[in-house]
Amino acid sequence: MNSGGKRIAIIGGGIAGLTAGYYLNRRHDVALFEKSARIGGNAYSHRTSKGEILDIAVAASGKAGYKNFYALLDELGISTQPCNSYMSFHNLDTRKGLYLTLSAKGVRYQGLELLSAANLRSLAKLFLGLQRARRRLNAGMLKNVTLGRCLQDLPEFSGDTEVFFLSALCLLSSMEAHEVLAAPAEFFLNKLKTHFDVISPKAMYSVRCVRDGTRRYVNALSARYRGKIRFNAVIRTVERSSGGATVMMADGSNHHFDAVVFACNPDQALALLAQPTRMEKKLLGAWRYKDGRVVVHRDHSSFPPRPLIEAYTFLYTMRDGKMRTSVNGALWHEPQAPKDCDYISAQHPNYPIRGDLIELDTILRTPIFDFASCATIPDLPQLNNGRTTFFCGSYFGYGLHEDAVASARSVAERFGCV
Ligand SMILES: Cc1cc2nc3c(=O)[nH]c(=O)nc-3n(C[C@H](O)[C@H](O)[C@H](O)COP(=O)(O)OP(=O)(O)OC[C@H]3O[C@@H](n4cnc5c(N)ncnc54)[C@H](O)[C@@H]3O)c2cc1C
Known part of the structure; x- marks a missing residue:
C-alpha cells in the first residue's frame, strides 16, 4: 500500500x-x-464431470455497447474473438421453428425453409416494427408505457415476430417473457439503442467472447x-x-x-x-431480484437436430396468447469447448429434463427492471x-x-x- x-x-x-x-x-x-x-x-465457469471448463451464464459481449469492458480487457492484455451468436427459435408444441443457421449446414437441415417467405416476412416485420418503436421513443410517446402495451400498438409485433423479439429481450435481460412485457418500454428500447449490434445482422462479427472464457x-x-x-x-x-x-x-x-x-x-x-x-x-x-433457475444438462430430446441448436436456442410455447420461453446456450459453441461437448445451459427451463443427464441445477440472481427499479x-x-x-x-x-x-x-x- x-x-x-x-x-x-x-x-x-x-x-x-x-x-x-x-x-x-x-x-x-x-x-x-x-x-x-x-x-x-x-x-x-463450471468444470463439468467430463473435465471441460465452460461458462454457464455470461459468455458474450457486443463491441458497440461495451466500451469500458473492452478497455479493461485491453489493459489486462486479454484479446477477444468473434463468437457464434446465431439464434434458433423452436416451438415446443409444433416442433417447428426458425433456425438462423446461416450456413450450408443450415440449408442442409432445413432446406429452403430458412428463406421461406413467411420467415423473411417475420424478420422484415421485426426491423420495421423496431424502427417505428424507436420513432415513438424519440417523440417521447412511451413515458410510463409498458413494453407489452407498446407492442400491442404496433401491428408488426404479432405472431412469430413477437416471439423472436421477446426471446431476444429475455436473452438480453435474463428476465422471463411476462416480466419483459411488464417492464418500461423506454428501458428496453434505450438498451437496444446502446447495444444495437447484438440483435442485428452485425451480431455476426460484433458479438465477441474471450478465448478460455x-x-x-x-x-x-x-x-x-x-x-x-x-x-x-x-x-x-x-x-x-x-x-x-x-x-x-x-x-x-x-x-x-x-x-x-x-x-x-x-x-x-x-x-x-x-x-x-x-x-x-x-x-x-x-430493487427486486429474481432467483433464476439455470440447469446444465445433456438431454437434447426437446431440441431440434444438433446442427440447428445454435449458441442461443429458444424453446417456446405460445398458449392462450401467452409466451413462455427458455434461453438455452449450446455450450459447444464456446471457443474453449471440445468438439464432442454436448452440454446445454438452460435458463428458466420450460421442458422436461432427464435427471441422469443433469450436470448442475443452480440459481443465478438477476435484477428485475420494472418501473420502480428503473426510476x-x-x-x-x-x-x-x-x-x-x-x-x-x-x-x-x-x-x-x-x-x-x-x-x-x-x-x-x-x-x-x-
Ligand atoms: C444466465 C445469465 C446470463 C448472462 N449473460 C450475460 C452476458 O452474456 N453478457 C453480459 O454482459 N451480462 C450477462 N449477464 C448479466 C450479468 O449478471 C452481469 O453482466 C454481471 O456479471 C453482474 O455482475 P455484478 O458484479 O454486478 O453482480 P453479480 O455477478 O451478481 O455478483 C455479486 C456477487 O456478490 C456476492 N455477494 C452477495 N451477497 C454477499 C454478501 N452478503 N457478502 C459477500 N458477498 C456477497 C455474490 O455471491 C456474487 O459473487 C447474465 C446474467 C445471467 C443470470
Whole structure:
C-alpha cells in the first residue's frame, strides 16, 4: 500500500467487485469478502464431470455497447474473438421453428425453409416494427408505457415476430417473457439503442467472447490481491462510524476499514447496512431480484437436430396468447469447448429434463427492471457522494458487464485510482 492509502473492504466478488478491487488495489489496501466459494458471480465457469471448463451464464459481449469492458480487457492484455451468436427459435408444441443457421449446414437441415417467405416476412416485420418503436421513443410517446402495451400498438409485433423479439429481450435481460412485457418500454428500447449490434445482422462479427472464457479475466482482475479474498464470508452487518466502517462477521470477528464498497446486489447491500439512510432505503430498496433457475444438462430430446441448436436456442410455447420461453446456450459453441461437448445451459427451463443427464441445477440472481427499479437508475450515483460507503454493480445501468465495470470504475475514480 502507498503512503496515504486507505484500507478498503469490497463486498461481493462478481465482475463489479473484482473490477473495483483491480483499480483500488493500485493505491490502497483492499480486502474482498465473497459469500460463496468462488469469485465471478454471474461470470460462472463450471468444470463439468467430463473435465471441460465452460461458462454457464455470461459468455458474450457486443463491441458497440461495451466500451469500458473492452478497455479493461485491453489493459489486462486479454484479446477477444468473434463468437457464434446465431439464434434458433423452436416451438415446443409444433416442433417447428426458425433456425438462423446461416450456413450450408443450415440449408442442409432445413432446406429452403430458412428463406421461406413467411420467415423473411417475420424478420422484415421485426426491423420495421423496431424502427417505428424507436420513432415513438424519440417523440417521447412511451413515458410510463409498458413494453407489452407498446407492442400491442404496433401491428408488426404479432405472431412469430413477437416471439423472436421477446426471446431476444429475455436473452438480453435474463428476465422471463411476462416480466419483459411488464417492464418500461423506454428501458428496453434505450438498451437496444446502446447495444444495437447484438440483435442485428452485425451480431455476426460484433458479438465477441474471450478465448478460455470468463475465468480468464476473473483471474486476471483478482491476481494482485488474490491472497486478500475471503471466501464463504458470512457478514452479519456493516456499521458506519466517524472513522470509517466496521464489517461484523457472523463468527463474531470485526474488521475495521476506512471505506466499504458494496458490490453485491442492492437488496443484499441494504440488508447488510446497520443504519441505512433514507436515500439508501429509497434507492436500494426499490430493487427486486429474481432467483433464476439455470440447469446444465445433456438431454437434447426437446431440441431440434444438433446442427440447428445454435449458441442461443429458444424453446417456446405460445398458449392462450401467452409466451413462455427458455434461453438455452449450446455450450459447444464456446471457443474453449471440445468438439464432442454436448452440454446445454438452460435458463428458466420450460421442458422436461432427464435427471441422469443433469450436470448442475443452480440459481443465478438477476435484477428485475420494472418501473420502480428503473426510476432509481439516474439517481444511483448519488449514493457514492459520501466518504465511507460506496456502491457498484450491473444494476447501475442495463444489467450487463459493461454496467458493472463502468460503475466500479467510477467508484475507483473517487479514490484517485483511474
Ligand atoms: C444466465 C445469465 C446470463 C448472462 N449473460 C450475460 C452476458 O452474456 N453478457 C453480459 O454482459 N451480462 C450477462 N449477464 C448479466 C450479468 O449478471 C452481469 O453482466 C454481471 O456479471 C453482474 O455482475 P455484478 O458484479 O454486478 O453482480 P453479480 O455477478 O451478481 O455478483 C455479486 C456477487 O456478490 C456476492 N455477494 C452477495 N451477497 C454477499 C454478501 N452478503 N457478502 C459477500 N458477498 C456477497 C455474490 O455471491 C456474487 O459473487 C447474465 C446474467 C445471467 C443470470
